[in-house]
Amino acid sequence: MKGIQDYYPDHFAQCYGCGRLNEHGHQIKTNWNGAETITKFVPKTYHTAIPGFVYGGLLASLIDCHGTGSAALALAKAKNIVLDKSNAPRCVTASLQVKYLKPTPIGSEIEIKGIISEITERKVKVSCELFADDMLCVTGEVIAVLVPDNFGKPKNANLQ
Numbered sequence: 001m002k003g004i005q006d007y008y009p010d011h012f013a014q015c016y017g018c019g020r021l022n023e024h025g026h027q028i029k030t031n032w033n034g035a036e037t038i039t040k041f042v043p044k045t046y047h048t049a050i051p052g053f054v055y056g057g058l059l060a061s062l063i064d065c066h067g068t069g070s071a072a073l074a075l076a077k078a079k080n081i082v083l084d085k086s087n088a089p090r091c092v093t094a095s096l097q098v099k100y101l102k103p104t105p106i107g108s109e110i111e112i113k114g115i116i117s118e119i120t121e122r123k124v125k126v127s128c129e130l131f132a133d134d135m136l137c138v139t140g141e142v143i144a145v146l147v148p149d150n151f152g153k154p155k156n157a158n159l160q
């Protein structure tokens with residue numbers, strides 16, 4: 001299934017967490033699920049913290065990119081942007097806070113829900129809840145900021 005990440009321009013599609021063009025990355029897909037957003041991911045055994053449980057850095061990474069993806073969806077909706085090939089708004093993480101409530105069991109599908117708790121012209125706050133085996137294991141708060149199309153490109157890129 002496609003997600004908002006499939007509508008990022010190639011320049012913004014290399015992210016380790018969500019870039020569709022990063023063959024080594026997680027390539028998560030973020031979509032609306034009613035008024036909330038959702039993504040799913042199945043950790044591999046090499047994502048282990050201790051046997052049976054998922055490494056926390058991976059979980060933070062998934063929340064990070066689900067947060068920025070949710071922010072992009074919310075901004076697209078607020079600005080009435082009809083998603084086409086590569087016209088999704090692009091957001092970068094300004095802040096990421098993660099709380100690990102319970103060890104996250106490995107071996108089943110993880111589901112992350114996102115709730116848009118605040119949205120302005122440039123900034124979106126997303127509250128995330130990460131579930132494994134229907135158990136709430138991690139919560140997170142992402143502040144994502146809209147970036148211009150030339151973000152991260154060399155300043156003289158259009159001179160080349």
Ligand SMILES: CCCCCCCCCCCCCC(=O)SCCNC(=O)CCNC(=O)[C@H](O)C(C)(C)COP(=O)(O)OP(=O)(O)OC[C@H]1O[C@@H](n2cnc3c(N)ncnc32)[C@H](O)[C@@H]1OP(=O)(O)O
Nearest residue numbers: 012015064065068090091092093094095122123143145152
């Ligand atoms: C390397 C990045 C790649 C990006 C690819 C993108 C596409 C892929 C997507 C996948 C990405 C995957 C994820 C990744 O891995 S993204 C990689 C990790 N993130 C970064 O490297 C971001 C580095 N930081 C910056 O570039 C700038 O500081 C940004 C752009 C974030 C803001 O600087 P800028 O000068 O432009 O904006 P502003 O200062 O006018 O602030 C604007 C608003 O934001 C609020 N605010 C700012 N900072 C914070 C903070 N720390 N806590 C709370 N709030 C903060 C601020 O109060 C204001 O709010 P308001 O007063 O309006 O209410």
